[in-house]
Amino acid sequence: MATQVTLPRLGQGMEVGTIVRWLKAEGDEVGRDDLLYELDTEKVTQEVEAGVAGVLLKILVSEGQEVPVGQPIAVIGEAGEEVPEPSGDGAGAAAAAAEPEAKDEGLEQSAEAPAPAPAQDDERREGEEAAEEAAAAEPEPEEAPVEARAEPVPEAAPAQAATQEDQARVKASPLARRIAKERDIDLRRVSGTGPEGRIVAEDVERAAAAPAWEAKPVPLETAGETVKMTSIRRTIARRLTEAWQAPHFAISMTADMRRSMELRERLVAQTEEGAPKPTYSDILTKLCAVALLRHPDLNAHYEGDQVRRFQTANVGFAVAVPNGLVVPVIPSSELKSIPELAVARVELVEKVRAGKLEPSDLEGGTFTISNLGMYGVDRFFAVLNPPQVAILAVAAIQDAVVAEDGVPVVRPRMEMTLSCDHRGVDGATASEFLGTLRTFLEEPGLAL
Numbered sequence: 451m452a453t454q455v456t457l458p459r460l461g462q463g464m465e466v467g468t469i470v471r472w473l474k475a476e477g478d479e480v481g482r483d484d485l486l487y488e489l490d491t492e493k494v495t496q497e498v499e500a501g502v503a504g505v506l507l508k509i510l511v512s513e514g515q516e517v518p519v520g521q522p523i524a525v526i527g528e529a530g531e532e533v534p535e536p537s538g539d540g541a542g543a544a545a546a547a548a549e550p551e552a553k554d555e556g557l558e559q560s561a562e563a564p565a566p567a568p569a570q571d572d573e574r575r576e577g578e579e580a581a582e583e584a585a586a587a588e589p590e591p592e593e594a595p596v597e598a599r600a601e602p603v604p605e606a607a608p609a610q611a612a613t614q615e616d617q618a619r620v621k622a623s624p625l626a627r628r629i630a631k632e633r634d635i636d637l638r639r640v641s642g643t644g645p646e647g648r649i650v651a652e653d654v655e656r657a658a659a660a661p662a663w664e665a666k667p668v669p670l671e672t673a674g675e676t677v678k679m680t681s682i683r684r685t686i687a688r689r690l691t692e693a694w695q696a697p698h699f700a701i702s703m704t705a706d707m708r709r710s711m712e713l714r715e716r717l718v719a720q721t722e723e724g725a726p727k728p729t730y731s732d733i734l735t736k737l738c739a740v741a742l743l744r745h746p747d748l749n750a751h752y753e754g755d756q757v758r759r760f761q762t763a764n765v766g767f768a769v770a771v772p773n774g775l776v777v778p779v780i781p782s783s784e785l786k787s788i789p790e791l792a793v794a795r796v797e798l799v800e801k802v803r804a805g806k807l808e809p810s811d812l813e814g815g816t817f818t819i820s821n822l823g824m825y826g827v828d829r830f831f832a833v834l835n836p837p838q839v840a841i842l843a844v845a846a847i848q849d850a851v852v853a854e855d856g857v858p859v860v861r862p863r864m865e866m867t868l869s870c871d872h873r874g875v876d877g878a879t880a881s882e883f884l885g886t887l888r889t890f891l892e893e894p895g896l897a898l
Contacts, residue, residue: 451527451531452504452507452525452526452527452528452531452532452533452534453502453504453525453526453527454522454524454525454534455486455500455501455502455522455523455524455525455526456519456520456521456522456523457489457517457518457519457520457521457523458498458501458519459519459520460489460491460496460498460809464491464519464809465518465519466491466516466517466518466519466645467489467490467491467516467517467519468489468490468491468514468515468516468517469487469488469489469490469511469512469513469514469515469517469523470487470488470489470490470495470513470514471487471488471513472486472487472509472513473485473486473487473488473497474486474487474500474506475506476506476507476508476509477505477506477507478505478506479504479505480500480502480503480504480505480506480526481500481503482499482500482501482502482503483499483500484499484500485497485498485499485500486498486499486500486501486506486524487523487524491809494776494805494807494808494809494811494812495805495807496805496806496807496808500526502526503526504526504527504528505526505527505528505529505531506524506525506526507525507526507527507531507533508524508525508533509523509524510522510523510524510525511523511524516645516646620637620638620640620649621642621646621647621648621649622637622640622642622648622649622650622654623644623648623649623650623651625650625651626649626650626651626653626654629651629654629655629658630654633654633658635654635657635658637649637654639657640653640654640657641653643684643687643688646678647678683774685774686774686775689835689836690833692836693833693834693835693836694833696752696834696836696871696872696873697871697872697873698833698834698869698870698871698872699869699870699872699877699880700831700867700868700869700870701867701868701870701877701880701881701884702829702865702866702867702868703865703866703884703885703887703888704863704864704865704866704888705863705864705866705887705888705891705892706861706862706863706891706892707847707862707863707864707891707892708861708862708892709891709892709893709894710730710733710891710892710894711847711862713733713894714728714729714730714733717788717789721789725789725792725793726789726792726793726795726796727792728788728789728791728792729792729795730821730823730847731767731795731819731821731844732788732789732791732792732795733788733891733894734819734821734842734844734891735765735767735780735783735791735795735819736783736784736786736787736788736791736897737887737890737891737894737897738763738765738783738817738819738842738887739763739765739783739784740763740784740890740897741883741886741887741890741897742763742765742784742816742817742883743761743763743784744883744886745879745882745883745886746759746760746761747759747839747874747875747879747883748817748839748840748870748875748879748880748883749763749816749817750816750838750839750874750875751816751837751838751839752836752837752839752871752873752874753837757839757874760816762781762782762784762785762816763782763783763784763816763817764779764780764781764782764783764814764815764816764817765779765780765783765815765816765817765818765819766778766779766780766812766815766817766818766819766835767780767795767818767819767820767821768818768819768820768821768832769798769799769802771802776802776807776812777812777815777818777835778798778799778801778802778807778811778812779811779812779813779814779815780794780795780798781814798811815835815838816838817838817840817841817842818832818835818838818840818841818842819841819842819844820832820841820842820843820844821844822843822844822845822846823844823845823846823847823864824846825846826846827845827846828845828846828848828865829843829845829865829867830843830845830867831843831867831869832867832869833869834869834870834871838871839870839871839873839874839875840868840869840870840871840875840880840883841868841869842866842867842868842869842887843866843867843868843869844864844866845864845865845866845867846864847862847863847864848862848863848864849861849862849863850862850863864891866884866887866888868880868883868884
């Protein structure tokens with residue numbers, strides 16, 4: 451009997467995914483553990499196993515298409531077997547956008563919402579349905595008396611009709627259209643953050659809260675390039691918007707790095723051939739983990755009406771990827787030596803570059819380090835990584851003239867900036883943590 455392959459939920463919070471590439475073609479033999487397709491989620495891109503053996507009878511979702519969790523994407527069965535109709539009334543991309551939005555807004559889907567169309571015709575039908583819905587919303591004019599018909603038609607009427615037609619062409623969810631109509635918002639001036647630039651209810655709410663502005667047409671000869679946002683870029687935009695809602699504050703301290711530099715030189719000298727060489731990031735990870743256990747208020751998540759403190763330091767580090775960044779996590783960093791942390795870091799970075807990160811590599815972080823020292827950055831402010839309450843921004847090690855016993859001397863100095871969520875951390879607590887970390891960097895032996 452033919453089996454429908456549905457899109458799996460590969461991580462906490464995953465609602466949709468994009469089929470990047472099919473690794474099997476229709477008619478191919480497929481084993482249960484064979485890799486069937488590449489899936490791009492909000493966090494990672496990974497290869498997914500078929501989960502059932504047989505012949506790939508039908509591919510229901512084309513490459514590059516975003517679909518919701520649970521939607522059928524392929525059919526596997528015996529050779530020559532008849533392919534059944536997809537279950538779920540042919541839920542396509544329209545349902546993918548409508549269902550998460552209804553969940554986010556805490557609302558049940560309205561009976562006014564149009565029925566979802568098949569995936570391959572979704573975008574075309576969505577525009578037609580939206581136009582029909584807009585046209586149906588306008589009441590039919592009653593038969594006017596002759597005298598009324600003789601009155602001239604206002605000049606604004608054609609413009610208004612054109613505006614409604616343009617709005618109908620804009621890709622937007624039914625809920626977003628209803629809110630826009632209620633608040634008299636022109637959807638053509640709203641930037642969509644949904645799949646393929648689709649406007650969702652949150653976009654309309656944000657536009658309603660923003661100050662009024664007048665759009666100015668850009669001459670064609672000066673118009674720039676439009677670049678479609680990737681899944682990871684959309685995730686970064688969403689999470690940073692969420693993070694910026696938290697009341698941030700930041701404090702900075704500068705550490706004398708002489709002893710840490712000596713420690714790294716010794717560790718590198720003792721590293722066996724072929725093994726990863728420890729870096730300043732590895733030293734920072736170790737020292738931060740130890741300091742976090744001494745200051746548990748920083749090793750925590752803000753969760754609405756409570757703050758959850760953790761007994762182990764799962765330290766994440768920001769890694770740049772094309773069009774964004776990811777934050778892989780080293781669990782229980784306080785229990786690992788600096789050489790062990792170097793091995794763990796290299797393994798995770800190689801996974802990032804190969805696109806082989808798994809959701810488990812990105813989950814469970816309790817604190818994040820963002821190091822831009824290799825770019826020569828003097829100082830910077832890092833945005834929180836929710837629900838974590840703190841993130842450390844690390845700048846470059848630079849020679850600076852300082853006074854020692856009234857005598858000017860040159861010392862290698864490194865500036866650190868700690869960003870905190872004031873709902874879970876106070877300034878004094880954050881200062882104590884940063885002071886402990888500075889002490890450890892200036893004398894690493896004190897972290898033992």
